[in-house]
Amino acid sequence: MRSLHLHHxxxxxxxxxxxxxVTEVQQPYxxxxxxxxxxxxxxxxxxxxxxxxxxxxPGLYLMGVVWKTLSSALPLSQTTDLTVLRSFxxxxxxxxxxxxxxxxxxxxxxxxxxxxxxxxxxxxxPFYYTDLVSCLVLLHLERSVREVKNAxxxxxxLITAAVFLRQTNIIWVGFVYGVSTIKASGMHGxxxxxxxxxxxxxxHVVVHKFELLTALVLCGGFVVYNGxxxxxxxxxxxxxxHPTQIVYLNCxxxxxxxxAGLDGLKQLFSQRxxxxxxxxxxxxxxxxxxxxxxCCYCLxxxxxxxxxxxxxxxxxxxxxxxxxxxxxxxxxxxxxYLLVPLSLVGFCGAMRCLYASTSVFTLLYILCASASLVxxxxxxxxxxxxxxxxxxxxxxxxxxxxALSGCLHILVHFVVNCATVYLFLKRTFPAADGxxxxxxx
Numbered sequence: 001m002r003s004l005h006l007h008h009x010x011x012x013x014x015x016x017x018x019x020x021x022v023t024e025v026q027q028p029y030x031x032x033x034x035x036x037x038x039x040x041x042x043x044x045x046x047x048x049x050x051x052x053x054x055x056x057x058p059g060l061y062l063m064g065v066v067w068k069t070l071s072s073a074l075p076l077s078q079t080t081d082l083t084v085l086r087s088f089x090x091x092x093x094x095x096x097x098x099x100x101x102x103x104x105x106x107x108x109x110x111x112x113x114x115x116x117x118x119x120x121x122x123x124x125x126p127f128y129y130t131d132l133v134s135c136l137v138l139l140h141l142e143r144s145v146r147e148v149k150n151a152x153x154x155x156x157x158l159i160t161a162a163v164f165l166r167q168t169n170i171i172w173v174g175f176v177y178g179v180s181t182i183k184a185s186g187m188h189g190x191x192x193x194x195x196x197x198x199x200x201x202x203x204h205v206v207v208h209k210f211e212l213l214t215a216l217v218l219c220g221g222f223v224v225y226n227g228x229x230x231x232x233x234x235x236x237x238x239x240x241x242h243p244t245q246i247v248y249l250n251c252x253x254x255x256x257x258x259x260a261g262l263d264g265l266k267q268l269f270s271q272r273x274x275x276x277x278x279x280x281x282x283x284x285x286x287x288x289x290x291x292x293x294x295c296c297y298c299l300x301x302x303x304x305x306x307x308x309x310x311x312x313x314x315x316x317x318x319x320x321x322x323x324x325x326x327x328x329x330x331x332x333x334x335x336x337y338l339l340v341p342l343s344l345v346g347f348c349g350a351m352r353c354l355y356a357s358t359s360v361f362t363l364l365y366i367l368c369a370s371a372s373l374v375x376x377x378x379x380x381x382x383x384x385x386x387x388x389x390x391x392x393x394x395x396x397x398x399x400x401x402x403a404l405s406g407c408l409h410i411l412v413h414f415v416v417n418c419a420t421v422y423l424f425l426k427r428t429f430p431a432a433d434g435x436x437x438x439x440x441x
Contacts, residue, residue, distance in 0.1 A: 006109055007101060010116050011094055014125045017421055018090045021126035022083045024425050029438065030314065032128050036082055039064040039128075043081075055230050059164030060130045064088060085128045092132040093125045099139045100393070108396055110406030115392045117413035118256055120381045123420055123441055131382050134165045135389060142176045142393075156211035163219060167229045168372050170219050172386050175368040177212045179361065187360045238377070244298040245373035245383075250346030251339055252384050253391070256413065259405040260349030260395070266402075284351070291347050295340045303328065303336060306378040314437050317379055353395035365390065381441040 028036045034054050039061045041049050050058075067088045068081065097116045103109040116122075124131050141158040144151050162169040181187075223229055229239075253260070268284070271277055305327045309317050324339065325332035354362045369387040376383060395401050423439040431437035 006113050007097055010097055010113060014090065014093055014122065018086065018126040020425060022086060028082055030440070035060060035128050036085065039085060040081060043068060056130060056166050057164045057231065059161060060133065063133065082128065086126050089127055089129065089132050090125055092136045096132065096136050096139065099136065099143070103396065107399065107401060107403040107406060110403050110410065111392065111396045111401045114406050114409040114413065115389055117410055117417065118388065119413055119416045119420060120385055120441055122413070122417050124382065130165050131385055134162065134169055135385060137162045137165065138169060138172050138176070138386065141173065145176050145180045152211045156214065159211060159215045163215065170215065171368050171372045172390065173212070173215065175364060175390065177209055178364045181209070182358065182360050182364065239375040240304060240377035241374065242302060242304050242377050243374050244302045244304070245376065245379070246370060247295050247298050247339060247343045248379055249369065249373060249384055249387055250343040250350060252346065252381070253349050253388065254342050254346030257349050257392070257409050258345065258412065259408050260352045260401060261345055263400065263402050263405050264348060264352035264355065287351070288344060288348070292340060292344060295343050296337065299336050299339065304377045308378055314431065314440060316439060316441060350391060353391050353398070353400050355400060356398035357394060365394070
């Protein structure tokens, strides 16, 4: 019953937010324009027409066709295509909540709920975007790989759906299977990577995870054939080495989960009587110093200001980039270093989330998070949803976060969500193209 009440605590606000959106914003907003137009093209039976401005595969539009076809059997004759397709994202969010919130203890339930209230998830509930359905598909794949044996065909369908929604999802597919392989082969320390256990892990993948190998071969073939991982608008989405994305990731962890690191400090100082306390403090301090150096280096040499970031004043980042002097020739460039302490707080929180994980697991997470982010020159908050979701799910399974921190994080998210929804709906302004501009992530 408690779990059901917690579900209601996040699902009901999402439904209210959806209703406000479809009432106030009856025209497609931002990328919805491309998504709606392509879906309507498919609904009209023109399956081989493709908008060259779209950069992702057609998974969302194929699912949108199925959703719209199914909804046509319901008494929704006065409902627009856009509203029906937006309801698909709402349905995905509800399923995400039901999928994640399975905890038995108070700390687990509250920590899981804090994942579903994450502002960069909650804000996009009423948007016809790929983000929520991508998250849902990968969560189900993770559960299937972890809990169900020999579900190869079902897993291959989920992998295909994930990649058809967004190309970079293949990285998180690899993460899910990597975690499973680590557990099956008994790999713990980094030395196991160059030991016979690594060969055992490779054999496990070849013999038992052939659906993953098939997907990797197909994805590799597509990249070779296409010449890029991007489908359309390649000139604006060329890969660039952008390690500062890791700094931004930890900044978001600090903003949305600021109390995670405090749980780590509490546990650390509870062990101050143990002989290994000084050694542990030294290791953590060294890691923090090295991370600060990494942040400073990245902010000095790898601050990429994408043209989309600098030209679109509907995104919060448009204003943040200017205030912090993130452009290469900015006179106020020194303000960007204010991100260093914020990112350090997030780094400590991330260490807390991963503290009970093996070294191999931690390395795998870092590699996958980096691979999904550092080649993108564009800072887009939605790109950080999956790295944060998998980080926090790890924290829940490691029992790394207390019930108090979970409760405080939900409160932080409530305030941020209310503020962003209010700004979006009520603080409008005339956009450059003459339409109504609204602030968003």
